[in-house]
Amino acid sequence: MSQRTVELSLATPGLDRDGTPTRIPLGIAEPPGAHYDDDFGAEHMLVNIGPQHPATHGVLRLVVELEGETVKRVIPHIGYLHSGFEKLGEYRHYNQIIPLTDRTDYLSPMANNVGLALTVEKLMGIEVTERCRVLRVIACELSRIISHLVWLGTTGIDLGAFTPFLWSFQERERVYNLQEAWTGARLTTSLTRVGGMMADIPDGWEAGLRDFVRTFPSTLEEVDTMFTRNAIWIGRTQNVGALTAEEAINYSLSGPMLRASGVDYDVRKDRPYLGYEDYDFDVPVGEHGDIYDRYRVRLEEMFQSTRILAQALDKLKPGPLNVDDPRLILPPKSRAMSDMEAMIYHFKQVMEGVKPPAGEAYMGIENPKGELGYYMVSDGTAKPVRWRIRPPSLINLASLPKMCEGALLSDVIAINASVDIVMGEIDR
Amino acid sequence: MSGARVSSSVAPLRATFGVAVERSLVSCGDTIVYVARERSHDVLAWLRDTSGQEFNYLTDVTAVEYRDPERPLEVVWQLRSLGRREDLRVKVALDKRQPLEVQSVWDLWKGSDWLEREVYDMFGITFAGHPDLRRLLMWETYAEGYPLRKEFPLRGHFSRAEQTRQALAANPEAHYSLEELSIAEAYGELPRDMQERLARGERGFLR
Numbered sequence: 001m002s003q004r005t006v007e008l009s010l011a012t013p014g015l016d017r018d019g020t021p022t023r024i025p026l027g028i029a030e031p032p033g034a035h036y037d038d039d040f041g042a043e044h045m046l047v048n049i050g051p052q053h054p055a056t057h058g059v060l061r062l063v064v065e066l067e068g069e070t071v072k073r074v075i076p077h078i079g080y081l082h083s084g085f086e087k088l089g090e091y092r093h094y095n096q097i098i099p100l101t102d103r104t105d106y107l108s109p110m111a112n113n114v115g116l117a118l119t120v121e122k123l124m125g126i127e128v129t130e131r132c133r134v135l136r137v138i139a140c141e142l143s144r145i146i147s148h149l150v151w152l153g154t155t156g157i158d159l160g161a162f163t164p165f166l167w168s169f170q171e172r173e174r175v176y177n178l179q180e181a182w183t184g185a186r187l188t189t190s191l192t193r194v195g196g197m198m199a200d201i202p203d204g205w206e207a208g209l210r211d212f213v214r215t216f217p218s219t220l221e222e223v224d225t226m227f228t229r230n231a232i233w234i235g236r237t238q239n240v241g242a243l244t245a246e247e248a249i250n251y252s253l254s255g256p257m258l259r260a261s262g263v264d265y266d267v268r269k270d271r272p273y274l275g276y277e278d279y280d281f282d283v284p285v286g287e288h289g290d291i292y293d294r295y296r297v298r299l300e301e302m303f304q305s306t307r308i309l310a311q312a313l314d315k316l317k318p319g320p321l322n323v324d325d326p327r328l329i330l331p332p333k334s335r336a337m338s339d340m341e342a343m344i345y346h347f348k349q350v351m352e353g354v355k356p357p358a359g360e361a362y363m364g365i366e367n368p369k370g371e372l373g374y375y376m377v378s379d380g381t382a383k384p385v386r387w388r389i390r391p392p393s394l395i396n397l398a399s400l401p402k403m404c405e406g407a408l409l410s411d412v413i414a415i416n417a418s419v420d421i422v423m424g425e426i427d428r
Numbered sequence: 429m430s431g432a433r434v435s436s437s438v439a440p441l442r443a444t445f446g447v448a449v450e451r452s453l454v455s456c457g458d459t460i461v462y463v464a465r466e467r468s469h470d471v472l473a474w475l476r477d478t479s480g481q482e483f484n485y486l487t488d489v490t491a492v493e494y495r496d497p498e499r500p501l502e503v504v505w506q507l508r509s510l511g512r513r514e515d516l517r518v519k520v521a522l523d524k525r526q527p528l529e530v531q532s533v534w535d536l537w538k539g540s541d542w543l544e545r546e547v548y549d550m551f552g553i554t555f556a557g558h559p560d561l562r563r564l565l566m567w568e569t570y571a572e573g574y575p576l577r578k579e580f581p582l583r584g585h586f587s588r589a590e591q592t593r594q595a596l597a598a599n600p601e602a603h604y605s606l607e608e609l610s611i612a613e614a615y616g617e618l619p620r621d622m623q624e625r626l627a628r629g630e631r632g633f634l635r
Binding site: 250251271395 | 456457458484485486487488492495506513517540541542563564565567575
C-alpha cells in the first residue's frame with residue numbers, strides 16, 4: 001500500500017474505481033482548440049520589452065503588438081538616458097565639449113573626440129599636423145574595432161552563441177589597454193584638442209599596436225569559422241529585417257546598415273578627412289540588407305580597419321603633434337611657470353577658451369555605427385550657439401518599426417541587435 | 429572661410445523658385461540656402477526629384493536659436509546627394525512672433541520621422557503633415573517647455589523639489605500611450621472619458 005502511495009504522488013493525479021492509478025498520456029489527447037476560446041489568437045497582444053532588459057542593449061523600451069507570435073507593430077520609446085548634452089554644450093568652451101562626446105557613443109569615445117575636434121577646426125579653418133592626422137586615424141580605427149567587437153559579442157549572445165562573446169571581449173580588452181596607456185582612461189578618453197591632441201602616444205605604444213595588428217585577424221578568422229557558415233546563425237539572420245537600398249536611403253540609414261543594403265557610401269571614401277584617401281582599404285557592401293549582410297559588413301570592416309592601422313603605423317613619423325598657435329594650444333607647463341608670455345596665453349586659454357569666427361560648419365565622420373555629424377554654429381564667442389549631434393544610431397533605430405513588421409517576436413531581438421545601438425548616443 | 433564656393437544648385441533654385449529663395453551664403457565651405465517658409469516643402473521636393481540635383485538623402489533635420497532674442501529661429505535641413513557627392517543646407521527662418529510651424533518632409537523621407545519629433549520636442553516647432561508628432565526624448569506630460577530654447581534655463585523651469593515631486597507622483601500607467609492601451613485588453617477597463625478620447629483619434633499619453 002505504501003508503495004502505491006508513492007507511485008500516485010509521483011506520476012498520477014488519481015485512482016480509478018478499481019484502485020489502479022489513472023495515467024494521463026503525454027501530448028495532447030484532444031484536438032487543439034477544444035478547450036480554448038474560439039477567439040484565442042484573434043486578439044492582439046501587447047508585449048512590453050525593456051527598458052531594463054539585457055537584449056535591448058541599454059535603456060530602450062519596445063512596446064510590441066503581437067498577433068500570435070507575429071509582430072504587427074513595434075512602438076519604440078526612448079529618452080530614458082537623456083542628459084541634455086546639446087544644451088550643456090552651449091554653456092561650455094569648445095575644448096570643454098570634448099569630454100561630453102566621450103559620453104555619447106561610449107563604445108567608441110576616441111572617434112567622437114576626433115569628430116568634434118575636426119568640426120571646430122573646420123569652423124576655424126585650421127589644418128592639423130601630419131602626425132596628429134595619423135594618430136587620429138589610429139584612434140578612429142581602434143574605435144571601430146572595439147565598437148564592432150561589442151556588437152559582435154552581444155549579438156552573438158542574443159542569438160545564443162556565447163563563445164565569440166568571450167573572444168571578442170578578450171580582444172577588446174587589448175585595445176582598451178592601449179587606449180588606457182595613451183589617454184589614461186578606458187572610457188572617458190577626451191583624446192583630442194582643437195588643433196591637436198591631448199597627448200602623444202607613450203614609449204613602446206607602437207610596438208603594442210603592431211602586436212595587436214599582427215594577431216587580431218586570427219581571432220576574426222575564428223569568428224568567421226564559427227558564424228559565417230553556421231546553420232543556426234544563418235537561419236536566424238538571413239532574410240530577417242531586410243531593407244532594400246531605396247528604403248535604406250529613404251530612412252537616412254548610414255554606416256554598416258546602409259552599406260549592407262547595397263549602397264556604396266562611406267564617408268572615408270566619399271568625403272575623405274584626415275587623409276583617408278591615402279590609405280588603401282576596401283569598403284564592404286552587402287546585397288540583401290538583412291542581419292546576415294550587416295554581420296558580414298561589420299566583420300569585414302574589422303579586417304579593413306586592421307589594414308588601415310598597419311598602414312598608419314608605417315606613416316607615423318616623428319614631428320610636431322599640435323599646431324603651432326599659442327591661442328589654440330596650451331603651452332607646456334614648464335614654460336607657463338617660467339615665461340611671462342606663455343603664462344598669459346595659458347591664462348587666456350583656460351579662462352576664455354578658443355574663439356572661432358562667427359559661422360557654422362557641419363562635419364560628418366564615419367563612426368563605427370554610421371555617420372556621426374556635428375553641426376556647430378558660432379557667433380564669435382568662446383561657446384557655441386548651437387551644438388547639434390547627428391546621432392547615427394538614433395536615425396538607424398528609427399527604421400526598427402519598419403524592419404520588424406511581420407517578423408516573429410524572437411526576430412525583434414535579432415533585428416534590434418543588428419542595428420548596433422548605443423543608448424548614450426540615442427538619448428544624448 | 430577661404431575657398432568659398434557656392435553650390436551649383438543655387439542658380440537653378442533661384443531660376444525655379446524666384447523670390448522664395450531668400451538668400452544664399454557660404455560658411456566654412458558649406459552652402460546655405462534660406463527659403464520662404466511656405467515653399468520649404470516644394471523646394472525640398474524639387475531638390476530631391478529634379479535630375480541634376482538628386483539630393484536623395486536627408487542627413488539631418490535640426491533647428492537653431494541664436495542668443496540674440498530678435499533673430500528668428502531657424503529650421504535646418506542637411507541634404508546630400510549620394511550619387512553626386514554633394515551637400516546642401518536648406519534653412520527656413522521662423523519669426524518668433526508668428527506660429528512656429530513648417531511643413532513636414534515625412535512624405536519625402538521617412539528618416540525625418542524621429543528627427544522632426546526631436547525638433548518639436550526640443551524647440552516646440554511643429555511640422556504640419558507629420559503623422560505622429562509626439563515628444564521624442566522627453567516624456568509626453570513634460571510641462572517645463574522646450575529644453576533647447578534659449579529662454580529655458582539649464583536646470584529647467586521648475587525647482588529641483590518640484591521636479592522630484594512630479595517624478596514621484598507620476599502614474600506608471602502613463603508610460604503606455606492611449607494607442608497602445610487600445611491594442612491591449614485593458615481597453616475595456618479604461619474609464620469612459622479615455623475611451624472617448626481614443627474614439628476621437630487622440631494618440632497621446634494619459635494625463
